[in-house]
Amino acid sequence: MDIIGTWKINKVLQMGDDAFEWRTREELKDVEPEEIDEMFRMMMVFEEGGRAYSVMPIPEGVSQEEIDAAVAAGEIKLCGDGMVSLGESEWREEDGKVFYKTSMRGEILGDEIDPWTELKEVEDGFELMFSRYVKA
Numbered sequence: 011m012d013i014i015g016t017w018k019i020n021k022v023l024q025m026g027d028d029a030f031e032w033r034t035r036e037e038l039k040d041v042e043p044e045e046i047d048e049m050f051r052m053m054m055v056f057e058e059g060g061r062a063y064s065v066m067p068i069p070e071g072v073s074q075e076e077i078d079a080a081v082a083a084g085e086i087k088l089c090g091d092g093m094v095s096l097g098e099s100e101w102r103e104e105d106g107k108v109f110y111k112t113s114m115r116g117e118i119l120g121d122e123i124d125p126w127t128e129l130k131e132v133e134d135g136f137e138l139m140f141s142r143y144v145k146a
Contacts, residue, residue, distance in 0.1 A: 013056045017143035062101045065093040
């Protein structure tokens with residue numbers, strides 16, 4: 011899988027009648043429209059050299075002056091054209107598999123949690139936690 015580039019969410023995991031199901035924006039149930047919009051605006055950007063960013067488009071109506079002031083104050087970091095970075099992480103490729111470093115830390119039953127998780131390749135993209143991504 012060529013991970014380099016921008017990826018958008020196309021499905022999220024939601025509990026169905028009997029089991030968890032992958033659902034598109036239109037298939038989600040019992041979620042407020044604003045929450046759905048926010049969920050599906052999030053994207054991932056993978057760069058050469060092992061850097062990865064969680065990003066979101068800058069909301070409409072925000073002026074360039076407001077953006078410049080927020081950047082200067084260190085409140086936001088721009089990532090690409092019209093995107094604000096929500097967080098930065100690492101990725102690596104090993105034995106043909108792509109791994110992403112999550113923010114999970116700590117222990118479970120005395121075993122340290124490995125923050126690296128494999129990006130499971132699916133039909134036209136990958137799964138990361140509770141989201142499926144496709145190229146934007």
